[in-house]
Amino acid sequence: MKLEILTKTENLNVQKHIIAGIRDLINLKNLEPGDKLPSERMLSEKLEVSRGNIRDAIQKLEFYGLLKSIPQSGTFVANIGVIAMNGMIDDILRLEEPEFKSLVETRILLELKTVRLAALRRTDEDLDEMKAALDAFSKKVLNKEDAVQEDLLFHLAIAKASGNSSMNTFMLIITPEIITNFEKYHVCDKDLAQKGIKEHEAIFKAIKNKDPQLAKKKMKEHFKELYKYCYNV
Secondary structure, three states: OOOOOOOOHHHHHHHHHHHHHHHHHHHOOOOOOOEEEEOOOHHHHHHOOOHHHHHHHHHHHHHHHOEEEEEOOOEEEOOHHHHHHHHHHHHHHHOOOOOOOHHHHHHHHHHHHHHHHHHHHOOOHHHHHHEEEHHHHHHHHHHHOOOOOOOOOHHHHHEEEOHHHHHHHHHHHHHHHHHHOOOOOOEEEEHHHHHHHHHHHHHHHHHOOOOOOHHHHHHHHHOHHHHHHHHOO
């Protein structure tokens, strides 16, 4: 078996090749909503890529609502017209890997919304999850250990508490890339992490007290350094 280790750019190009191939197959065979795609094995042979690459591309098209996989049955064309599907796939093929700055900017915009919703909708269970993440973050910072993952777990707990599944999903999508790049771009600073404990506590208190305006205000203050990074203010 041939083992290939692809760079991010190469992997993105392979995905685009597969997605374009699936689009062409749908058009060539005039597949309609509900029609079944060939198996992963057949697509792998036809497009000359691994089945794992095929699976990743199918999952991406599922995320955008263009395909639907049913266990033990296969993958089917979603209930969307051919013109709309072709247009959406063209847009997907134009997408590039987001820059770290864009990911952080997206995170800021999302979290100013989710923290307000969390203050309005949080449950006692949500508070317990946030408190556990906050305690884990504080412990690592005080021990002078890297706490990037614990920091983001606290923010993911807030997104979950917002009760908005779409916002929660977006946070889950961008979080791994943010974790990977925090140290690379020197955004995470140990002195700022110490300050972050108090800021997290203030955000948590506002959510606990169900004060959406204060929660948003405290989150904005928490993102002050990220604002400088994104907007040079």
